[in-house]
Amino acid sequence: xxxxxxxxxxxxxxxxxxxxxxxxxxxxxxxxxxxxxxxxxxxxxxxxxxxxxxxxxxxxxxxxxxxxxxxxxxxxxxxxxxxxxxxxxxxxxxxxxxxxxxxxxxxxxxxxxxxxxxxxxxxxxxxxxxxxxxxxxxxxxxxxxxxxxxxxxxxxxxxxxxxxxxxxxxxxxxxxxxxxxxxxxxxxxxxxxxxxxxxxxxxxxxxxxxxxxxxxxxxxxxxxxxxxxxxxxxxxxxxxxxxxxxxxxxxxxxxxxxxxxxxxxxxxxxxxxxxxxxxxxxxxxxxxxxxxxxxxxxxxxxxxxxxxxxxxxxxxxxxxxxxxxxxxxxxxxxxxxxxxxxxxxxxxxxxxxxxxxxxxxxxxxxxxxxxxxxxxxxxxxxxxxxxxxxxxxxxxxxxxxxxxxxxxxxxxxxxxxxxxxxxxxxxxxxxxxxxxxxxxxxxxxxxxxxxxxxxxxxxxxxxxxxxxxxxxxxxxxxxxxxxxxxxxxxxxxxxxxxxxxxxxxxxxxxxxxxxxxxxxxxxxxxxxxxxxxxxxxxxxxxxxxxxxxxxxxxxxxxxxxxxxxxxxxxxxxxxxxxxxxxxxxxxxxxxxxxxxxxxxxxxxxxxxxxxxxxxxxxxxxxxxxxxxxxxxxxxxxxxxxxxxxxxxxxxxxxxxxxxxxxxxxxxxxxxxxxxxxxxxxxxxxxxxxxxxxxxxxxxxxxxxxxxxxxxxxxxxxxxxxxxxxxxxxxxxxxxxxxxxxxxxxxxxxxxxxxxxxxx
Amino acid sequence: xxxxxxxxxxxxxxxxxxxxxxxxxxxxxxxxxxxxxxxxxxxxxxxxxxxxxxxxxxxxxxxxxxxxxxxxxxxxxxxxxxxxxxxxxxxxxxxxxxxxxxxxxxxxxxxxxxxxxxxxxxxxxxxxxxxxxxxxxxxxxxxxxxxxxxxxxxxxxxxxxxxxxxxxxxx
Numbered sequence: 046x047x048x049x050x051x052x053x054x055x056x057x058x059x060x061x062x063x064x065x066x067x068x069x070x071x072x073x074x075x076x077x078x079x080x081x082x083x084x085x086x087x088x089x090x091x092x093x094x095x096x097x098x099x100x101x102x103x104x105x106x107x108x109x110x111x112x113x114x115x116x117x118x119x120x121x122x123x124x125x126x127x128x129x130x131x132x133x134x135x136x137x138x139x140x141x142x143x144x145x146x147x148x149x150x151x152x153x154x155x156x157x158x159x160x161x162x163x164x165x166x167x168x169x170x171x172x173x174x175x176x177x178x179x180x181x182x183x184x185x186x187x188x189x190x191x192x193x194x195x196x197x198x199x200x201x202x203x204x205x206x207x208x209x210x211x212x213x214x215x216x217x218x219x220x221x222x223x224x225x226x227x228x229x230x231x232x233x234x235x236x237x238x239x240x241x242x243x244x245x246x247x248x249x250x251x252x253x254x255x256x257x258x259x260x261x262x263x264x265x266x267x268x269x270x271x272x273x274x275x276x277x278x279x280x281x282x283x284x285x286x287x288x289x290x291x292x293x294x295x296x297x298x299x300x301x302x303x304x305x306x307x308x309x310x311x312x313x314x315x316x317x318x319x320x321x322x323x324x325x326x327x328x329x330x331x332x333x334x335x336x337x338x339x340x341x342x343x344x345x346x347x348x349x350x351x352x353x354x355x356x357x358x359x360x361x362x363x364x365x366x367x368x369x370x371x372x373x374x375x376x377x378x379x380x381x382x383x384x385x386x387x388x389x390x391x392x393x394x395x396x397x398x399x400x401x402x403x404x405x406x407x408x409x410x411x412x413x414x415x416x417x418x419x420x421x422x423x424x425x426x427x428x429x430x431x432x433x434x435x436x437x438x439x440x441x442x443x444x445x446x447x448x449x450x451x452x453x454x455x456x457x458x459x460x461x462x463x464x465x466x467x468x469x470x471x472x473x474x475x476x477x478x479x480x481x482x483x484x485x486x487x488x489x490x491x492x493x494x495x496x497x498x499x500x501x502x503x504x505x506x507x508x509x510x511x512x513x514x515x516x517x518x519x520x521x522x523x524x525x526x527x528x529x530x531x532x533x534x535x536x537x538x539x540x541x542x543x544x545x546x547x548x549x550x551x552x553x554x555x556x557x558x559x560x561x562x563x564x565x566x567x568x569x570x571x572x573x574x575x576x577x578x579x580x581x582x583x584x585x586x587x588x589x590x591x592x593x594x595x596x597x598x599x600x601x602x603x604x605x606x607x608x609x610x611x612x613x614x615x616x617x618x619x620x621x622x623x624x625x626x627x628x629x630x631x632x633x634x635x636x637x638x639x640x641x642x643x644x645x646x647x648x649x650x651x652x653x654x655x656x657x658x659x660x661x662x663x664x665x666x667x668x669x670x671x672x673x674x675x676x677x678x679x680x681x682x683x684x685x686x687x688x689x690x691x692x693x694x695x696x697x698x699x700x701x702x703x704x705x706x707x708x709x710x711x712x713x714x715x716x717x718x719x720x721x722x723x724x725x726x727x728x729x730x731x732x733x734x735x736x737x738x739x740x741x742x743x744x745x746x747x748x749x750x751x752x753x754x755x756x757x758x759x760x761x762x763x764x765x766x767x768x769x770x771x772x773x774x775x776x777x778x779x780x781x782x783x784x785x786x787x788x789x790x791x792x793x794x795x796x797x798x799x800x801x802x803x804x
Numbered sequence: 805x806x807x808x809x810x811x812x813x814x815x816x817x818x819x820x821x822x823x824x825x826x827x828x829x830x831x832x833x834x835x836x837x838x839x840x841x842x843x844x845x846x847x848x849x850x851x852x853x854x855x856x857x858x859x860x861x862x863x864x865x866x867x868x869x870x871x872x873x874x875x876x877x878x879x880x881x882x883x884x885x886x887x888x889x890x891x892x893x894x895x896x897x898x899x900x901x902x903x904x905x906x907x908x909x910x911x912x913x914x915x916x917x918x919x920x921x922x923x924x925x926x927x928x929x930x931x932x933x934x935x936x937x938x939x940x941x942x943x944x945x946x947x948x949x950x951x952x953x954x955x956x957x958x959x960x961x962x963x964x965x966x967x968x969x970x971x972x973x974x975x
Contacts, residue, residue, distance in 0.1 A: 062903070064900045064901055064903070065900065065905060067908070068899070068900035068905050068908075069890070069892055069896070069897075069900055071900075071905050071908030071911050072892055072896035072897075072899045072900055072905060072908070072911055072912070072915055073843070073883065073884075073886075073887065073889060073890075073892060073896060073912075074841075074842070074843020074844070074882070074883035074884055074911075074912040075843065075889055076908055077842070078845070078909060080845075080846075081836075081842040160826065161833075162826055162828060231943075232943055233907070233909075233943055234845070234847040234853065234855055234907065234909040234910050234941065234942070234943050235845070235847065235907060235909040236846070236847060283908075284907060285845075285847075285907045285908070285909030286906075286907040286909060286943050286944055287907075288943070316849060317847065317848045317849055317850075476931055478931050478934065478935055479931070484935065536907060537906035537907025537908065537944045538906070539906065700903040700949075701903065703903065703948070703949070704903050704906055704944070704945055704946075704949055706946075707945060707946030707947070707948040707949070708906065708943075708944045708945050708946040709946070710946055711943075711945075711946035711947070712943075733848070733850060733852075734847075734848040734850065734852035734853055734941070735848075735850055735852055739941050739943065740946075741938040741939075741941060741947075742933070742934040742935075742937045742938045742940075742947045742950075742951070743934050743935060743938045745934075745946055745947045745948070748946065748948055
């Protein structure tokens, strides 16, 4: 069932643009994604979901489902043997709804049957009687207390203020705005899927699942099943993208429960509609922001109020809130701040992690403000940002000192130095596909205006607020072949590639075996927060160094040389004088060197009641410049080019870094002009790829990239995480470019055609 | 399921019997679940994303939109029929080398679409590549490296002998 270990003979050390070890299986269709896994005698599982955003469950009649031939199990909340709820931070989400449903799509029951169509018919035969309740859909009503609590934990998930410096400073220059972001979906291609195999005695289970964090899943699943954690064994099923949506539990517990109930393997696989309803999303957010500056445009004080709509369950809302408000100043110097932040509960879809995690929201607001400030003081977008650019040693509005490399000004300058598009509107050949509206052939070139806009961002890396999100790796070396074991979720980002590069670089081996990714080794933490290169990279690096030390001790003993004088040169162990040279293969012959290492980042602190404290681990920076063409009559936008310079510390695999940057920008573009889950009174109107628009080949512009490599002394390999920054300031850059083109304010994303053409 | 029937499909050069299948099953479902050809992926079930792309009588189609029983008598080529395991086609190898693969879920569909494009248009312009592949959604890469991969193949094929040597789909 488990994939055999991937045997990789790729040459490639740190800094090389080597190909992925899973590349050939993926292009040939033989790579096993979680939805591709099967087992003899398996059943299909499926979930019954609430059609209402808020309702009391009066009764559930399962008898109709049981009458359908081929149905083997029908379960509800009463069939959950352990803890009835789960959640990443607070356990407030029921495995199955009990008495009340709080969002459209909330699971109520699950069935196992011989065919997906049998499952569909069984779900349709379950009769649930509801008393429909008024939904809470306005986050402000959650704050002002005018709506009754929709959950026993109340309607406010978290409130946090930041108060720093002089609270009385005013202007002389003041700019103000209210900014709004819609709900974005991660829209990974590989739908949620899992295969659960029950132990023969029914006292344990094996789960193959696409997730971002195997050990956290293990903990939550075991609690709900009422099993000790070691009775729930997880293996990573191939992951078809994640982007935050796989950090929370979705189908894991349901699949296990059905397998345990039937004593048979169970496969669950979400449909696209179900995926839209069944995982957390990027928080819709409203941000009011006021900047006080001097006549040159130097920021004197920031005031802000953030309201994050967390939807029905808490997920990571409290952490998203902290990320948002602590990044309110952006990558700019600011001594004084008054920030008020709320994450609240509503009957909208639950929200949690998505690439950028609260900072996307903050950045859209502070970058809109920077452009207003530039106008107010007669400056320009580049000059105002350079004037205020943060540097190493500056303090955040939390009082935390930025100790990382902080090349903000360099990011801006290098982005500005990238050439603007050489092509005029529509290109030299006036190809309609290059125009807004594309193949719709709607554009009249004389009505198209070009605009340029900027976005710059700061992003925290790793987890915050005193959380020790360590990572573990085990490295073994024998006869010149190294194997590496970790629980790091490979979701497409390419950790399996750089893990091999790290091992080769440190141990001087050619062949590295990446072992199966599962829970038989310590936790790696989550593949999120741009943290795995730093954290799991640090763990692999640490384990390799321990193995190398053992190897040197052995070689030193054999040859009567002080091990401290030994080093790796290419594929050989050599001593400082050059008198000894022995290949790693020979040196490790007959040995079984085996070391496990946990990498912990430096400790962080909780925020106090004034939002002060060293709550973040590290930071990365990025600048984006967008060029857009806008059809002002039809309100259509064509993004022509994105230029970006990103602070990455060190490119461990430049090709992989470029892939993260381009892919992240695509998602930032999506939020800017296309992507939004539309809800009306809590009902979802566009849970499909026909109605939720994703950027295609024709929507993506050329991307010009400058990698800023200033290795960070705090990072184990000098490399910062690169996944999130591209998504963060690309969105405000595109919106700023549209504003520049049409000469009007735009305060909401995604920007819709009527925002452009109907003032 | 009660409403089943036996029929056979011509897939990757072989006649394959489909037993006990419900007639409502899509070609994608039958390829994956009845014939064990898991390379074609389902991601939207409505022909929007291209992940399930296969060739039916030479035409690129979304197998999620085709009823399997309606494909009887037609020549079907899936990702598994493009090249032997371990011997990737030129397009497949270019995707690996150019960094066009991240999570890889969209990849088999894109490989089918890219092969189909290069068969019809050996030297496509960048805009032609974008237009032709715009029915395939990728959420990871931002498409840049995929365009690069397709361009690499086009150049390499022209360099070798004008067009379409080994890399083409044999159906």
